[in-house]
Amino acid sequence: MNAARPRIYYFSRIDPPAMWRDALAGQLGDDAFDFIVGPGCAAPHEIDIGLMYNLPPEGLRAFSNLRAVLSLSAGVNQFDRTRMPPGVPLARSVDSSLAQHIVGYAKAAVLRYHRRFHRYERDSRAALWRFEHPRLNAQSAVGVLGLGELGSAVAAALAAEGFTVHGWSRSPRELAGVRTHAGAAGLAQLAGATDILVNLLPLTDETHGILSDALFSQMRPGSFVINMGRGGHLVEDDLLAALASGRLEAATIDVATVEPLPAGHPFWRHPGILVTPHVGGITTAATAAPQLAENVRRAMRGEPLLNQVDEGRGY
Numbered sequence: 001m002n003a004a005r006p007r008i009y010y011f012s013r014i015d016p017p018a019m020w021r022d023a024l025a026g027q028l029g030d031d032a033f034d035f036i037v038g039p040g041c042a043a044p045h046e047i048d049i050g051l052m053y054n055l056p057p058e059g060l061r062a063f064s065n066l067r068a069v070l071s072l073s074a075g076v077n078q079f080d081r082t083r084m085p086p087g088v089p090l091a092r093s094v095d096s097s098l099a100q101h102i103v104g105y106a107k108a109a110v111l112r113y114h115r116r117f118h119r120y121e122r123d124s125r126a127a128l129w130r131f132e133h134p135r136l137n138a139q140s141a142v143g144v145l146g147l148g149e150l151g152s153a154v155a156a157a158l159a160a161e162g163f164t165v166h167g168w169s170r171s172p173r174e175l176a177g178v179r180t181h182a183g184a185a186g187l188a189q190l191a192g193a194t195d196i197l198v199n200l201l202p203l204t205d206e207t208h209g210i211l212s213d214a215l216f217s218q219m220r221p222g223s224f225v226i227n228m229g230r231g232g233h234l235v236e237d238d239l240l241a242a243l244a245s246g247r248l249e250a251a252t253i254d255v256a257t258v259e260p261l262p263a264g265h266p267f268w269r270h271p272g273i274l275v276t277p278h279v280g281g282i283t284t285a286a287t288a289a290p291q292l293a294e295n296v297r298r299a300m301r302g303e304p305l306l307n308q309v310d311e312g313r314g315y
Ligand code: NAP
Pocket: 073, 074, 075, 076, 098, 102, 145, 146, 147, 148, 149, 150, 151, 152, 168, 169, 170, 171, 172, 173, 183, 200, 201, 202, 203, 204, 206, 207, 228, 229, 230, 254, 255, 278, 279, 280, 281, 282, 315
């Protein structure tokens, strides 16, 4: 292992390796690092940095001298610590392009319900001309779960459009134009005041299964849920029951516990559910590379990483 020349192990089933190698070369210099493309790796003990969305099939336990794992995604729940060398720092990706994607998706999904496109899509198939008086943006209250990099961008964008916006985080936050809530009592307040719920929480032990009957039953009848977080946030049977009872009118599901969503899954073809194939947002090499390159430098110097995950908190 050469401290001056980082050895970077890359694994992705999504992005071609050249995309990330070139983006890093633009930041670190063309010949300033070795780039080893997984999943296989001849000398895992020589690797300094792991760069990936998910762990490779064999995990990273054999990578005994890793200085850092850099997640290419904003979420890090997929990094099973028992399959990594103990104590290796993990950083998540914070990328302005990702926030732009996520805001665009959230606005599209919220407006689809607010302007009743979900009903017109159905009426259109049935050749039904049913006029509904359009509502003003302020007449729809949107609740955003998670006010981090992505949730706060979504909340701010919706507030700027004139929606009534509530936001929920673990610690109290202030955000212009957004009614903020924190903790268990804050979640109940938000649920009771919300017509359209957007989930942008990280998946942790505390947030697992948070989109459940306990939450839906506090929401206004005929509300909407948009899950952009992770599949594990949602109790799927509770969603189906809430749709059947009319507590919820419809839901948009971008993420699932098993992806791709299996062929026979009840969400497919459900008239109240729109499934999208985890397209809320993806990290873009050009805009994410400066942060990744800085983390390569920091890891090589043994310094704390940018956006380093707090192992205890889980995000
Ligand atoms: P982040 O910056 O770490 O923000 C997380 C937010 O959630 C913070 O506001 C945090 O509260 C809050 N939170 C965490 N645990 C909580 C709890 N127990 N109770 C209440 N609030 C809690 O994360 P981010 O970059 O915004 O990303 C959020 C998530 O979006 C990712 O983890 C991933 O699951 C999802 N995502 C989805 C896609 C997609 O394509 N659909 C793409 C990227 C990311 P504090 O402010 O108090 O810390």
